[in-house]
Amino acid sequence: MDIILCIKQVPDVTEADLKIDREEKSIIRDDLEMVINEWDNYAVEEAVRLKEKHGGKITVITLGDEESEDVLRRALAMGADQAIRIDEEGFENSDPRGIALGLYHIIKELDFDLILTGAQSSDIGWGQVGVRLAEMLNIPYATLAMGIEVVDGKIIVKRELESNTFEKVELDLPALVTVQTGINEPRYVSIMGIRRVRKLKIEEKDIDELGISEDEVGEKGSIIESIRLMFPPEGEGAEILQGSLDEICEKLAQIIREKGGLY
Amino acid sequence: MIPQREIFWHISYKGLFYLLAFMSISVFFYGLVRHISVWRAGLRKQKIIFLWGAVKRVFLEGILAGRILRGDLNAGIMHLFIFWGFFLLFLGTLVLAFDHWIFHFLFGTCYLLFSLCLEIAGLILAVGLIWAFVRRYVKKVKRLENKKEDLLLLLWLAIIVVTGFLLEGMRISAQSPSWGIFSFLGFFLRDLFPKHVALDMYPFFWWLHALLSLSFVAAIPFTKMFHVIASPISIYIKDQPAFIIPAEQKQAGQFSYKELIQIDACTKCGRCVEMCPSTSVGEPFAPRDVISALRNQIYFRKDINLPSKLIWYCTTCGACLEVCPVYVPPFEIIRELRSKQIEDGTEVPALMIQTLERLYKYNNPWVSTKKKRADWAKGLDIVDITKQDEKELLCYFVGCTTSYDIRAQEIAKSFSKILKYCDVKFGIFGKKEPCCGDIARRVGEDGLFEEQADLCLDLFQEYGIKEVVVSSPHCLYTMKNEYPCLREEIQNISFFHYSQILEKLIKEKNLVFKKLNMRVTYHDPCYLGRHNKIFDAPRNVIKAIPGVKLVEMEHFRENSLCCGGGGGRMWQEELDIEVRMSERRIMEACDTGAEVLITCCPLCLIMLEDARKSKELENTIKVMDLNEFVLMALKT
Ligand code: SF4
Ligand code: SF4
Numbered sequence: 001m002d003i004i005l006c007i008k009q010v011p012d013v014t015e016a017d018l019k020i021d022r023e024e025k026s027i028i029r030d031d032l033e034m035v036i037n038e039w040d041n042y043a044v045e046e047a048v049r050l051k052e053k054h055g056g057k058i059t060v061i062t063l064g065d066e067e068s069e070d071v072l073r074r075a076l077a078m079g080a081d082q083a084i085r086i087d088e089e090g091f092e093n094s095d096p097r098g099i100a101l102g103l104y105h106i107i108k109e110l111d112f113d114l115i116l117t118g119a120q121s122s123d124i125g126w127g128q129v130g131v132r133l134a135e136m137l138n139i140p141y142a143t144l145a146m147g148i149e150v151v152d153g154k155i156i157v158k159r160e161l162e163s164n165t166f167e168k169v170e171l172d173l174p175a176l177v178t179v180q181t182g183i184n185e186p187r188y189v190s191i192m193g194i195r196r197v198r199k200l201k202i203e204e205k206d207i208d209e210l211g212i213s214e215d216e217v218g219e220k221g222s223i224i225e226s227i228r229l230m231f232p233p234e235g236e237g238a239e240i241l242q243g244s245l246d247e248i249c250e251k252l253a254q255i256i257r258e259k260g261g262l263y
Numbered sequence: 264m265i266p267q268r269e270i271f272w273h274i275s276y277k278g279l280f281y282l283l284a285f286m287s288i289s290v291f292f293y294g295l296v297r298h299i300s301v302w303r304a305g306l307r308k309q310k311i312i313f314l315w316g317a318v319k320r321v322f323l324e325g326i327l328a329g330r331i332l333r334g335d336l337n338a339g340i341m342h343l344f345i346f347w348g349f350f351l352l353f354l355g356t357l358v359l360a361f362d363h364w365i366f367h368f369l370f371g372t373c374y375l376l377f378s379l380c381l382e383i384a385g386l387i388l389a390v391g392l393i394w395a396f397v398r399r400y401v402k403k404v405k406r407l408e409n410k411k412e413d414l415l416l417l418l419w420l421a422i423i424v425v426t427g428f429l430l431e432g433m434r435i436s437a438q439s440p441s442w443g444i445f446s447f448l449g450f451f452l453r454d455l456f457p458k459h460v461a462l463d464m465y466p467f468f469w470w471l472h473a474l475l476s477l478s479f480v481a482a483i484p485f486t487k488m489f490h491v492i493a494s495p496i497s498i499y500i501k502d503q504p505a506f507i508i509p510a511e512q513k514q515a516g517q518f519s520y521k522e523l524i525q526i527d528a529c530t531k532c533g534r535c536v537e538m539c540p541s542t543s544v545g546e547p548f549a550p551r552d553v554i555s556a557l558r559n560q561i562y563f564r565k566d567i568n569l570p571s572k573l574i575w576y577c578t579t580c581g582a583c584l585e586v587c588p589v590y591v592p593p594f595e596i597i598r599e600l601r602s603k604q605i606e607d608g609t610e611v612p613a614l615m616i617q618t619l620e621r622l623y624k625y626n627n628p629w630v631s632t633k634k635k636r637a638d639w640a641k642g643l644d645i646v647d648i649t650k651q652d653e654k655e656l657l658c659y660f661v662g663c664t665t666s667y668d669i670r671a672q673e674i675a676k677s678f679s680k681i682l683k684y685c686d687v688k689f690g691i692f693g694k695k696e697p698c699c700g701d702i703a704r705r706v707g708e709d710g711l712f713e714e715q716a717d718l719c720l721d722l723f724q725e726y727g728i729k730e731v732v733v734s735s736p737h738c739l740y741t742m743k744n745e746y747p748c749l750r751e752e753i754q755n756i757s758f759f760h761y762s763q764i765l766e767k768l769i770k771e772k773n774l775v776f777k778k779l780n781m782r783v784t785y786h787d788p789c790y791l792g793r794h795n796k797i798f799d800a801p802r803n804v805i806k807a808i809p810g811v812k813l814v815e816m817e818h819f820r821e822n823s824l825c826c827g828g829g830g831g832r833m834w835q836e837e838l839d840i841e842v843r844m845s846e847r848r849i850m851e852a853c854d855t856g857a858e859v860l861i862t863c864c865p866l867c868l869i870m871l872e873d874a875r876k877s878k879e880l881e882n883t884i885k886v887m888d889l890n891e892f893v894l895m896a897l898k899t
Binding site for chain 2: 035078185186188
């Protein structure tokens with residue numbers, strides 16, 4: 001089973017003090033470390049597990065600057081076989097359609113049985129690239145996968161719905177599936193693992209090679225315009241707890257208990 | 264008639280005996296070669312150097328069994344009996360062969376003495392064996408695991424000894440030599456066998472005795488008896504220079520020759536199991552089981568099914584090595600097993616994955632930012648070495664836990680205050696300080712360890728650091744023992760733990776303390792005590808404060824109990840356990856009636872502080888770092 005993986009690099013904001021730039025369009029990324037998008041990490045693991053079970057090869061694709069080769073190498077270390085980077089130039093500030101278009105132009109030339117992407121990205125979070133790509137390729141797709149099984153040349157995808165319910169759907173191959181976090185436990189990628197794939201060649205494509213014109217993608221080609229990025233206004237109900245560390249913790253625990261956060 | 268013994272008396276088919284002997288020795292050597300070839304595979308990159316001290320140790324601890332005696336007198340004497348009985352009888356056989364083939368000297372007084380010696384040896388062995396039976400099956404000593412092999416070997420030896428004595432009895436009955444009394448046991452047994460019975464039965468027992476003895480020799484390399492060969496070697500190689508094969512040049516999980524011999528030397532005595540803090544709080548882990556499973560896998564190609572989770576229990580506290588008669592370090596071997604799991608990646612505990620990824624990106628296992636590393640130093644006016652030109656500063660390497668954990672930050676704050684009070688010129692690396700790499704090393708992430716260590720080493724070299732003081736005994740261990748394996752140039756850097764600096768300052772600066780009327784106890788952190796052999800410095804510091812009475816807990820110094828935070832355990836999900844190691848420790852501290860439990864390691868501080876809270880001992884005992892305690896005594 002040949003799998004194509006579309007993944008992306010995002011800034012790690014877990015414990016960062018975020019700042020928004022002057023144009024109020026994006027966060028300032030200078031001090032932020034870049035990591036693989038969490039959902040994509042699960043997608044890579046899922047692809048590697050499918051490969052381990054059913055054979056085939058994995059091609060991993062990202063759209064980004066040179067630094068984003070890190071996530072490709074990471075995927076290679078986890079078990080992907082080849083990697084392609086679409087250079088970001090020309091794609092800056094694309095909306096999801098623009099990104100999907102870039103991916104589409106590469107993938108339409110490739111042989112594959114399954115495309116996996118993360119269900120969404122942690123930085124922009126539209127959750128659209130996957131499904132738009134499937135539409136462009138005109139193949140069936142399923143979102144929010146919590147399990148993928150291959151049965152008789154088809155796949156059965158277990159989808160996560162609200163309130164802990166699941167739905168199973170069957171798709172003909174080739175198909176596209178967007179992966180939800182928690183579908184598996186992604187493996188650890190050791191430093192030696194990454195060093196071992198350091199020398200593997202990463203194929204590069206730019207916008208011209210893909211035959212996309214500059215008006216189709218990027219800010220110009222976007223059908224969505226981002227107006228403003230902002231922090232939520234300081235809410236009225238916010239209460240700052242006072243006292244020693246122990247007292248603060250005690251109060252906090254009490255509040256959580258009162259509001260039913262502890263069972 | 265001159266007292267002597269006719270070899271092969273009353274025995275036909277001598278040729279058959281020689282054939283069997285030849286086969287037995289061949290099998291023995293075949294087995295031996297198999298072991299050695301495994302060791303050699305691990306040897307490629309290292310050399311064994313000759314050390315006089317090691318020879319002495321093999322003699323004192325191996326042959327005279329001094330180490331076993333010290334640990335457990337009862338078991339030690341038993342072992343001594345079996346070993347010397349066995350050894351003398353073995354020597355006796357060699358002497359007989361020499362006498363028969365090369366130079367006949369065993370006659371007259373010489374023979375009588377020889378005969379008496381062997382008799383005593385046999386008796387000693389018999390006593391040792393009975394003792395062993397009693398320990399295993401009557402007293403049921405807990406640390407011994409009773410497998411089929413253990414019983415089989417004991418019975419095997421026992422039958423050899425019994426048949427040996429019976430044979431003697433028969434021979435004396437048949438020959439009635441006037442010197443029979445020199446084989447006193449046989450002499451007493453002679454009445455069991457009337458002469459004709461003795462003559463009839465003798466060949467049968469002789470062959471039984473011969474067959475069992477020969478097959479026992481052949482079995483040595485294939486059973487735990489092989490420790491008679493591997494243990495002395497393991498004792499010899501104990502202090503061969505530390506060696507780290509660069510991660511690039513080895514396969515993960517590949518053992519060094521040292522580890523291979525150590526695994527081979529394990530006698531399954533279970534002393535490590537008795538001491539292991541994980542086993543003793545009821546976790547499903549026992550170091551001996553890991554080692555003996557590995558031994559079966561490596562040397563006898565038996566499949567082992569160690570649950571993959573098992574190797575994450577070890578805190579690398581080193582208590583096992585302290586008592587192991589043959590110096591097996593299970594934690595080093597487990598480290599290697601972990602490195603295999605790290606490379607495979609699929610079975611690493613989830614929280615550990617997060618920790619390592621954070622360590623990789625942010626150079627610390629705690630928080631996803633490098634920026635806040637020196638936040639503890641705000642307002643304390645501490646020199647940042649990377650931002651000034653002065654050389655010859657004492658470099659204070661704060662360490663990750665001390666930098667980021669709110670409780671542990673007190674160590675850094677109070678230590679800095681003491682240094683300032685004493686006018687010591689010192690500086691820190693501030694935000695640039697990386698992790699020392701200890702956690703990565705302990706959990707087997709060797710690539711990451713090398714990366715972090717390189718960052719540290721680069722800093723030391725770039726700023727011409729000559730003296731480093733660390734907060735964490737874990738940093739101390741890795742810097743002192745493992746860094747020199749990575750870069751030889753750093754051998755002129757001296758590394759200290761703060762307790763050593765405090766001890767020195769108290770001496771040199773004649774610090775005056777106010778009187779504290781307090782009863783305190785001291786917890787030896789595993790990495791400060793057992794791993795770095797620093798036991799006295801902190802105690803001397805405590806004792807320098809007037810009025811303070813230092814009382815020891817049940818477990819102290821080499822015998823100290825692990826707090827449960829080392830070896831990466833701090834960064835793992837709670838493994839499903841009932842009692843926590845730290846809770847066991849704090850209860851022990853309470854038993855001394857001390858008001859304050861003093862410790863010298865950020866991890867111990869956090870673990871014990873937590874245990875104090877979970878056991879609701881807030882009003883009973885305080886947990887303090889040595890620096891906090893000293894600072895309290897300094898304040899006027
Ligand atoms: S490792 Fe050492 S202490 Fe543990 S069972 Fe083996 S020989 Fe005994
Ligand atoms: S190092 Fe400590 S925890 Fe690990 S096996 Fe030895 S005694 Fe047990």
